[in-house]
Amino acid sequence: MALENRLYRLDCGRTVNRIWQDMFRPPDPHTRSCPDCQTVRAEMEGLFNATAALRNHDLRQPGLRPPAGLKERVLDAAFSQVRRGPRFSLESAPGGTVEVSETALAAVVRGAARGIGGVRARRCRIGRVEGGDSGLLIHLRTAVAPGVDICAAMAFLRLNIRDAVEASVGVVPQAVHLTVEDLYDD
């Protein structure tokens, strides 16, 4: 077959791959004047049309959607393995302690970030300061929107987190480490 011997590059220098990628638009001046390109394009037209039709079909065909029960089964399995993470015992008041899970504390940290425009909380890790008595070490990774004043936003976020954690469990974190790992652009 004609395509077989021209798997990668035609005599004119164009690749079959390039011709395939150009199929969705009308032939350019080179293709209109190049017999090799015209031949390959014609040979791939049937596949191109069938591929487009198949893609459209698969996206719309109800029979090609997963059953509703599949998501439920996945979530049931996940729920049965909910990761609770470690728990921290905090001395929040003289003679009293508060025990809190990392997950719950991370939710408080995230809540503190939610109120700051242009900042999104990502992974949150909470631990104890090495050698410290009851100091909490919070590490939050974040993404920011383009144009955000990162220094100002992070300083504000750090204060917000300290206030939120103190209001929540009565302990001021000893350290809040913030990392900007990404820019997001919706």
Next chain:
Amino acid sequence: MAAAEVPEESGSVARLRPPASAGRFEGYAGLDEATVVALAQDGDLSAFEHLVESYQGRLFRLAYRLLNDRGDAEDVVQDTLTAGWRALPGLDRSNAFGGWVYRTATNRCFDVLRRRTAHPEDSVDSAGLWPAPDAMTGDPHRSAELTAQFECLSRALSALPPEQRACWLLREMHDQSYAEIGAALGIGPGTVRGRLARAREKLAEAMIQWH
């Protein structure tokens, strides 16, 4: 009754799970995927639900077209996403989840195909793979033409080696880049390019014969 929802009495902790989408699920629609993944990595089940909703259809279509069997495709998607929940905390980068689930689903499909080779008596649901596309067009002539096109492409796709079929499906049906396909299949971009070219060549020739 509340007593019936005690796990020990109901026999299933699943009955305690809030119904799907009852939580903050809708609230994740405006977030970038890496942020949602990060939440799920830290144990947020509603964020994971959003990811399941986002990926289950794509993975199902891929598995269905690779395996030609609805039941096997459902099993692959369910196993992949369930394993995804367990794998989430260990992912280095929050934007690696999509690549992970595509890679895992593809590998599980290959496992199924290998098992079938070992047990060829296992049947596949090929009759239901290409339902007549009447819903796509009101023109009976066009519908018949599309059906014939699909059947031709189906036969040609089924005849491809699984690795070439996976390359072609990931590229043409799922818009994966060469690098993403390479990561999913554990091969270099040059090998992806070669497999795609060979797959395209065989499929194009099948479609030429159909015309």
